[in-house]
Amino acid sequence: MLGWTRAELARLGVRPSKKLGQNFTVNPKIIEYFLSQVPPSSLVLEIGAGLGVLTEALSSRASKVIALEKDKRLCEYLAKRFKGNEKVLIVCGDALEYPLEAEILVGSLPYSISGPFLGRVFTEGKWKKAVFLLQKEVAERLVTEPGTKEYGRLSVMAQLCCDVELGPKWGPKSFWPPPEVESQHVVLKRKRSLPKEFSQFLACVFSQRNKKAKKVLPRCGSSWEGEERVRELTPQHLWEAFERSRTLKGV
């Protein structure tokens, strides 16, 4: 796969863009893992289709794959590659804007957008299951507990929205060009959708994560009575504080 990927990029005259997080999958085990997590005959939205290696594999399992790609050069390549394949729809667009209206979301997410994109995932769409390949530190942040350095807005939203399971880790050599970081699969099963205002509330609260919650929460429209610091509040505590802020606002 490494030889094929390098040759295709050279043929297209595409130098992988760091800004677009273009680290293409060259380890077939990654594709196998994605496939093992996708229920047969489902409608799948793939984020960042790249050269279409995952798209191709998904199309043999799903009823339809909507393959989203932002890079116009790759969109043209994908449109040619999948011409005549009725199960694949190539969309040239931005994952930060495209509606998340599919049962299953998958993708090796470009590192540069994983934070804002996950923010959308937790608050939008009708999806039931999502299988993402993320930078290992971002994957760990989704399951980390209150009080840790990594605990923050994404941890709280992930744990309230979904059952979160960490999958296998993958080293830099699984990608071309090799990234500077390790990657890890994450599987999300949605329990409920969260309101967008909750994300804004958490951004306000965690901007002062080391301060006492009783000082910070009133500034974010809510209240708190204990001695805990913001970073020590559990997802459930924060959800209750958010609901109090809505009652105070009369929503």
Ligand SMILES: C[S@@+](CC[C@H](N)C(=O)[O-])C[C@H]1O[C@@H](n2cnc3c(N)ncnc32)[C@H](O)[C@@H]1O
């Ligand atoms: C890590 S690569 C994965 C490519 C391919 N799925 C693979 O596994 O080889 C991420 C892909 O996302 C695309 N991308 C980057 N930003 C995007 C965005 N905002 N919306 C959609 N695609 C994006 C990149 O151009 C790149 O093709």
